[in-house]
Amino acid sequence: xxxxxxxxxxxICKSGTSVKIECRSLDFQATTMFWYRQFxxxxxxxxxxxxxxxxxxxxxGVEKDKFLINHASLTLSTLTVTSAHPEDSSFxxxxxxxxxYNEQFFGPGTRLTVL
Amino acid sequence: xxxxAQPEDQVNVAEGNPLTVKCTYSVSGNPYLFxxxxxxxxxxxxxxxxxxxxxxxxxxxxxxxEFNKSQTSFxxxxxxxxxxxxxxxxxxxxxxxxxxxxxxxxFGKGTHLIIQP
Numbered sequence: 001x002x003x004x005x006x007x008x009x010x011x012i013c014k015s016g017t018s019v020k021i022e023c024r025s026l027d028f029q030a031t032t033m034f035w036y037r038q039f040x041x042x043x044x045x046x047x048x049x050x051x052x053x054x055x056x057x058x059x060x061g062v063e064k065d066k067f068l069i070n071h072a073s074l075t076l077s078t079l080t081v082t083s084a085h086p087e088d089s090s091f092x093x094x095x096x097x098x099x100x101y102n103e104q105f106f107g108p109g110t111r112l113t114v115l
Numbered sequence: 116x117x118x119x120a121q122p123e124d125q126v127n128v129a130e131g132n133p134l135t136v137k138c139t140y141s142v143s144g145n146p147y148l149f150x151x152x153x154x155x156x157x158x159x160x161x162x163x164x165x166x167x168x169x170x171x172x173x174x175x176x177x178x179x180x181e182f183n184k185s186q187t188s189f190x191x192x193x194x195x196x197x198x199x200x201x202x203x204x205x206x207x208x209x210x211x212x213x214x215x216x217x218x219x220x221x222f223g224k225g226t227h228l229i230i231q232p
Contacts (some may be wrong), residue, residue: 016187034219044159046219063139093220103149104220108158108159 002056002097006107013084014115021079021110027109030096034104035067038091048076080082084114116179117142119208120222128196129231136191136226138180138206148189149207150180159205165189176200196230203227 003026013019025031031041032051036044047066050071058064066088067082077096081088091111095104118141142147147166151159163174169203170182171199189206204227207220 020187025118036219043222043224044220049219084220091156095159103147105161106151106159109156113157 001103002096002098004030004063004094004105004107006092006110008110008111009039009108010111010115011115015085018080018082018108019084019112021081021092021094021112023077023079023096023107025075025105028096028098028100029107030077031074031099032097033077034095035069035070035077035079035099036093036095038093040091041071044093054067081112084112086114087113089114117208117210117221119206119223121204121206121226123226125227125229126214126226127231130198131195134187134193134196134200134228134230136204136206136228138189138191140189140206140208142189142208142210146211147209147215148182148187149179149209150174150178150189150191151207152173153203153205153225162191162204164218172212188202198232201228201230 001114005024007022025093035047043046047062048056048058050069050070052074056069068091091109093109120139149164150162153159162178163172166170167184172181178193203225205225206223209220
């Protein structure tokens with residue numbers, strides 16, 4: 001089946017630093033990848049959609065200069081949280097979709113804690 | 116705009132009894148509908164989806180869901196609940212004809228399913 005991995009699974013950083021989260025599709029080519037964030041006891045909120053080789057499309061209210069997304073290949077997308085602050089602490093989940101599979105496959109998530 | 120409503124924050128069911136987790140949706144066109152399950156500190160696991168065809172969709176772990184277009188519902192069901200089914204369940208929708216860059220899924224707020232031994 002289609003497998004999506006995320007790295008790291010958990011990261012703790014100091015306020016003001018930048019953190020990069022990787023999302024990989026392991027056994028299929030992901031033409032589109034999505035980034036979601038989930039606050040405790042809340043639903044997933046779509047942050048942005050990225051298509052391989054093009055700029056990401058951000059949802060309303062998501063700062064594109066703060067959450068940098070790179071989808072440089074068909075198997076890798078990265079989310080960089082720049083100048084992280086405690087309010088950025090959240091569970092970040094990526095998903096990937098290919099032209100073959102008309103559904104999204106989700107990664108296991110990354111727990112970001114900003115001190 | 117598309118939206119999903121899961122009216123129950125929590126559903127409690129005794130082990131062995133049938134369970135239902137409710138979901139209603141709103142899209143401008145025809146919907147793609149999904150159910151996912153999430154265990155603590157884990158990502159989402161796919162349960163089932165409705166794209167087209169039979170209104171009753173069978174998925175993983177004995178779950179099924181019925182698409183009802185007139186009621187715009189897609190309730191998740193299982194004939195006999197297990198304690199291991201206890202988790203957070205999300206319903207999600209995507210407009211079949213959405214495209215471009217911003218066509219991610221819209222999720223409901225989630226329903227905690229608690230199966231009591």
